[in-house]
Amino acid sequence: MATPKEMMTTWDKIQPGAVLPSFEDPEKKIRSKFNSYNYKVADWRVEKPVFNRDLCIDCDFCWVSCPDSCFIVEEVVNKRGKKQAKIVGINYNLCKGCAVCVDVCPTPIKSLLMFPEFVDNDEALKQWPTKDNK
Amino acid sequence: MAERYELKQKEVWDGNMAASHALRQAQVDVVAAYPITPSTPIVQNYAQFLADGYVDGEFVMVESEHSAMSACVGAAAAGGRVATATSSQGYALMVEVLYQASGMRLPIVMTVVNRALASPLNIHGDHGDLYLGRDAGWIHLIANNPQEAYDMTLCAFKIAEDERVRLPVTTNQDGFLVSHTAQVVEPLQDEVAYKFIGDYKPMNPMLDTKNPVTYGAQTEEEWHFEFKASQHKALMESPVVIDEVFEAFEKLTGRKYNRVETYKLDDAEIALVIMGSAYETAMVAVDKAREEGIKVGLLMPRTFRPFPYNEIAEKLKNVKAIAALDRNAPMGAMGALYNEVSGALAANGQSAIMTNYIYGLGGRDITAEHILEVIKETEKNAKAGKRVTDLQGFINLRGPKLSFN
Amino acid sequence: MLQIRWHSRAGQGAVTGAKALADVMARTGKYVQAYSVYGAEKRGAPMTAYDKIDDKPILDHSKWMTPDYVLVIDPSLVFQEEIVDNTTDDTIFIVTSHMDKDDLLSIAKHLQGKKVYVIDAIKISQEEIGRAIPNTPMLGAFIKVSGIIPFEDFLTSIEDILSKFPRKIIDGNLRAIKRAYEEVK
Numbered sequence: 003m004a005t006p007k008e009m010m011t012t013w014d015k016i017q018p019g020a021v022l023p024s025f026e027d028p029e030k031k032i033r034s035k036f037n038s039y040n041y042k043v044a045d046w047r048v049e050k051p052v053f054n055r056d057l058c059i060d061c062d063f064c065w066v067s068c069p070d071s072c073f074i075v076e077e078v079v080n081k082r083g084k085k086q087a088k089i090v091g092i093n094y095n096l097c098k099g100c101a102v103c104v105d106v107c108p109t110p111i112k113s114l115l116m117f118p119e120f121v122d123n124d125e126a127l128k129q130w131p132t133k134d135n136k
Numbered sequence: 137m138a139e140r141y142e143l144k145q146k147e148v149w150d151g152n153m154a155a156s157h158a159l160r161q162a163q164v165d166v167v168a169a170y171p172i173t174p175s176t177p178i179v180q181n182y183a184q185f186l187a188d189g190y191v192d193g194e195f196v197m198v199e200s201e202h203s204a205m206s207a208c209v210g211a212a213a214a215g216g217r218v219a220t221a222t223s224s225q226g227y228a229l230m231v232e233v234l235y236q237a238s239g240m241r242l243p244i245v246m247t248v249v250n251r252a253l254a255s256p257l258n259i260h261g262d263h264g265d266l267y268l269g270r271d272a273g274w275i276h277l278i279a280n281n282p283q284e285a286y287d288m289t290l291c292a293f294k295i296a297e298d299e300r301v302r303l304p305v306t307t308n309q310d311g312f313l314v315s316h317t318a319q320v321v322e323p324l325q326d327e328v329a330y331k332f333i334g335d336y337k338p339m340n341p342m343l344d345t346k347n348p349v350t351y352g353a354q355t356e357e358e359w360h361f362e363f364k365a366s367q368h369k370a371l372m373e374s375p376v377v378i379d380e381v382f383e384a385f386e387k388l389t390g391r392k393y394n395r396v397e398t399y400k401l402d403d404a405e406i407a408l409v410i411m412g413s414a415y416e417t418a419m420v421a422v423d424k425a426r427e428e429g430i431k432v433g434l435l436m437p438r439t440f441r442p443f444p445y446n447e448i449a450e451k452l453k454n455v456k457a458i459a460a461l462d463r464n465a466p467m468g469a470m471g472a473l474y475n476e477v478s479g480a481l482a483a484n485g486q487s488a489i490m491t492n493y494i495y496g497l498g499g500r501d502i503t504a505e506h507i508l509e510v511i512k513e514t515e516k517n518a519k520a521g522k523r524v525t526d527l528q529g530f531i532n533l534r535g536p537k538l539s540f541n
Numbered sequence: 542m543l544q545i546r547w548h549s550r551a552g553q554g555a556v557t558g559a560k561a562l563a564d565v566m567a568r569t570g571k572y573v574q575a576y577s578v579y580g581a582e583k584r585g586a587p588m589t590a591y592d593k594i595d596d597k598p599i600l601d602h603s604k605w606m607t608p609d610y611v612l613v614i615d616p617s618l619v620f621q622e623e624i625v626d627n628t629t630d631d632t633i634f635i636v637t638s639h640m641d642k643d644d645l646l647s648i649a650k651h652l653q654g655k656k657v658y659v660i661d662a663i664k665i666s667q668e669e670i671g672r673a674i675p676n677t678p679m680l681g682a683f684i685k686v687s688g689i690i691p692f693e694d695f696l697t698s699i700e701d702i703l704s705k706f707p708r709k710i711i712d713g714n715l716r717a718i719k720r721a722y723e724e725v726k
Contacts, residue, residue, distance in 0.1 A: 016359070
């Protein structure tokens with residue numbers, strides 16, 4: 003069964019109306035056990051996107067487009083003192099390898115590229131195309 | 137702030153006007169509706185109240201009843217007090233979403249004006265739509281006249297929104313016979329009515345963006361049964377709250393409602409179980425029968441769901457024969473009231489002789505004389521000590537006698 | 542219990558008239574029922590509306606009645622025999638017609654031997670209200686014939702019931718009611 007054992011509540015303890023909270027503690031952003039972020043749904047992926055931080059301009063297109071909310075984001079303050087979302091990586095527990103992020107990435111040399119699942123990410127970054135060879 | 141509506145101590149309102157004033161006094165946040173005869177005036181009056189400044193909430197005209205109930209589900213999940221009105225075909229189109237509303241435990245109030253279901257097309261009153269929604273997980277309250285249509289609608293909000301219940305409620309009144317019949321109604325003043333219902337207390341509102349929640353989760357076999365069981369438990373335990381609300385309402389108005397209404401049942405040897413406006417017509421028939429020396433009483437479930445089976449069995453424990461009168465085409469079975477009452481008796485080891493009558497389909501008139509005939513037939517069963525009349529008969533049906541055994 | 546049946550064409554205001562009468566009577570402490578029998582018809586189709594007035598709450602929700610009064614507010618419906626259905630010898634008919642009673646009864650034979658009053662509610666409403674809405678003049682005639690409440694009390698109540706309309710309409714209706722009260726015979 004797909005549902006983890008620790009989530010199998012009994013009828014007397016179940017959430018009325020199947021209204022499920024996203025957070026155990028909204029203040030501290032502790033996700034509840036119902037939150038699908040805790041699920042591993044990516045085992046069957048054969049190709050993965052690799053993220054190249056050096057080329058990324060933080061346009062967030064990938065974050066918006068990703069159907070599984072895989073992009074890990076950090077809140078940072080930019081040079082002008084404004085809050086900004088910085089893409090820091092990909093949650094490979096959720097990514098199914100659809101490659102939409104690669105498609106929407108607008109940088110001259112893509113900051114996201116698909117590689118076979120077995121290729122190590124560091125190795126992938128070494129193979130990244132350059133300006134002359136894109 | 138909504139303006140106060142000047143109400144006389146006694147108004148002459150039809151059931152629709154009574155229901156729309158109750159909605160107005162509840163200060164509903166969102167009414168989403170698609171008007172349909174005979175409940176159209178509820179929606180129409182409400183929109184007029186809004187246009188005239190007597191309502192603060194939103195009124196959403198949608199493109200179908202399915203959308204109406206869907207918008208109600210959305211608005212209720214968002215965290216507002218929500219109501220709508222419908223009848224017949226509109227009710228049928230809503231059915232899918234009725235189950236969603238109750239499954240998500242959204243305290244929506246729907247003022248239903250009961251009307252026959254097509255085909256053939258008919259705009260008049262019977263309980264086809266009420267019976268269609270009976271398993272949808274809603275509480276169904278029955279009103280027999282415009283006063284009750286008003287009172288039940290006020291009570292409906294208080295019952296639905298109680299944190300021990302949190303289930304949607306319909307109030308039912310017979311199409312035209314109640315909805316379009318003007319009678320004397322004694323309304324509460326706006327502030328008194330609102331105070332009785334109280335402020336709306338949101339539970340898990342989606343508009344609380346700091347604490348996001350998911351409505352309409354998919355559960356499958358690991359969870360579905362547990363959810364449905366807990367939902368059923370809330371419905372089965374709602375009588376505690378319904379009784380409290382009826383008691384509070386009596387204190388406020390002097391008008392006493394019970395989950396099981398009875399008329400002259402205490403010393404009765406035979407009983408009729410009947411629901412809706414015909415219950416009152418049957419009172420006239422009972423008085424006539426008693427003049428002729430027949431000890432007959434009446435019983436009506438005020439709450440069709442949750443069905444008060446133990447209370448009904450208790451009230452009927454001394455009668456010898458019972459006729460259950462259903463205002464719905466039974467289609468291959470006995471009428472629902474016959475089945476429910478028989479089950480209630482059987483569960484309590486009682487064995488009064490049960491018969492079923494079908495009446496009033498599509499608004500067909502039922503008079504006190506017709507009911508008197510049923511009383512006399514039922515008396516035959518009581519006297520014989522066994523069933524000597526047909527199991528299922530039809531009242532005021534044209535043509536050769538039709539019955540089933 | 543006093544029972545009244547209205548015969549009208551959909552759109553002539555019989556429902557409004559029946560409800561207005563119920564409202565007037567409720568203000569005197571009576572219990573009332575006002576309803577109508579609808580079909581799927583359009584404007585202009587024959588229809589009936591009903592009033593029940595009693596000293597105790599009215600429980601009977603059946604549509605059937607033996608009327609004490611039959612009010613016919615459309616001149617052509619006077620000639621339909623349905624208007625005498627379920628009536629007794631004591632039933633009083635108040636009908637709208639431009640004819641006088643003798644001429645009318647010579648054609649409408651089903652009304653012969655009945656207690657019939659005639660009022661030209663159509664003409665009165667056209668002249669006083671400006672539209673052929675014969676319901677309020679019929680109420681004036683009914684109050685005269687039945688003597689059910691003092692005419693002054695009736696006028697006070699009906700003016701309040703009509704108060705949502707513009708002054709011109711209220712005045713026209715009141716004039717029509719008063720004329721009908723005088724002219725019914």
